[in-house]
Amino acid sequence: MPHPLAKIRRMFELIEPIATVTFSEVANEAFLAVGMRNYWDGYFAGRAAPLGPAPAEVVHAVFYNFADGEVARHIPWVWGKVTPQEAIAVRERGSTAALRQAIGDLADSPGLARAADLATRAAVSAPTEGRVLYAGLRALAVPTEPVARLWHAATLLREHRGDGHNAALVAHGIGGTEAHVLLALSLGMRPEEFGRVHHLPRPQLAAVVDGLRARGLVDAADGFTEAGRQMKDRIEALTDELAAPPYEILGPGELDTLIADLEPIAAAF
Numbered sequence: 001m002p003h004p005l006a007k008i009r010r011m012f013e014l015i016e017p018i019a020t021v022t023f024s025e026v027a028n029e030a031f032l033a034v035g036m037r038n039y040w041d042g043y044f045a046g047r048a049a050p051l052g053p054a055p056a057e058v059v060h061a062v063f064y065n066f067a068d069g070e071v072a073r074h075i076p077w078v079w080g081k082v083t084p085q086e087a088i089a090v091r092e093r094g095s096t097a098a099l100r101q102a103i104g105d106l107a108d109s110p111g112l113a114r115a116a117d118l119a120t121r122a123a124v125s126a127p128t129e130g131r132v133l134y135a136g137l138r139a140l141a142v143p144t145e146p147v148a149r150l151w152h153a154a155t156l157l158r159e160h161r162g163d164g165h166n167a168a169l170v171a172h173g174i175g176g177t178e179a180h181v182l183l184a185l186s187l188g189m190r191p192e193e194f195g196r197v198h199h200l201p202r203p204q205l206a207a208v209v210d211g212l213r214a215r216g217l218v219d220a221a222d223g224f225t226e227a228g229r230q231m232k233d234r235i236e237a238l239t240d241e242l243a244a245p246p247y248e249i250l251g252p253g254e255l256d257t258l259i260a261d262l263e264p265i266a267a268a269f
Contacts, residue, residue, distance in 0.1 A: 028042050118257065161242075
């Protein structure tokens with residue numbers, strides 16, 4: 001059944017730290033151990049693996065918000081070191097270890113096992129149409145061990161939401177690099193300070209900001225205009241709406257239980 005969008009947003013806040021342990025140092029070390037040269041090799045190998053040995057152009061389209069050429073520095077090079085199937089196993093192993101390390105005794109709690117079961121029910125229930133990365137993850141076997149199962153479910157839910165967020169950005173005419181620049185500005189940061197785009201040439205970033213300013217989204221002080229704030233709010237609201245379908249399989253009490261069980265886990269980060 002439909003749930004209030006405030007609860008859908010809260011689920012995003014709770015699953016995000018669980019899913020993103022896959023980008024932590026523990027998981028990174030697992031990829032370095034199988035021949036990756038650096039963090040980004042492991043990032044692209046692990047996250048793109050459910051797509052199979054897709055070319056860089058396809059991975060770039062699915063990931064959407066990387067600058068041109070960034071994916072090609074890693075894909076297909078990584079597939080000369082590991083297969084997609086091996087990368088999936090490395091990612092699950094490293095991410096599970098990272099999650100267990102982060103949450104300590106909660107890893108063996110009844111609440112975690114219950115959250116893993118409820119989150120998995122939600123995560124495998126949504127339609128896959130138009131959700132390329134989510135569909136790739138849905139094709140994978142669900143782990144049986146509770147900590148691994150919770151991480152896997154959180155990753156499914158995160159990428160389902162991410163596919164929808166990309167659709168919302170495209171619908172509003174926001175390109176990938178523009179999305180990161182807008183996020184940086186919304187955090188009060190200059191684009192050259194923001195992690196995903198800080199390495200890009202400053203003239204390139206300045207051109208992106210100039211383009212957003214010309215569209216009336218950014219003001220002369222590099223803050224949001226009223227139109228820019230309204231557009232950002234629309235994108236976030238649409239993203240929440242598009243992220244709702246997985247949770248419809250859960251009753252109101254079940255979703256409340258899932259949120260309550262996830263609260264202490266997310267708070268451990």
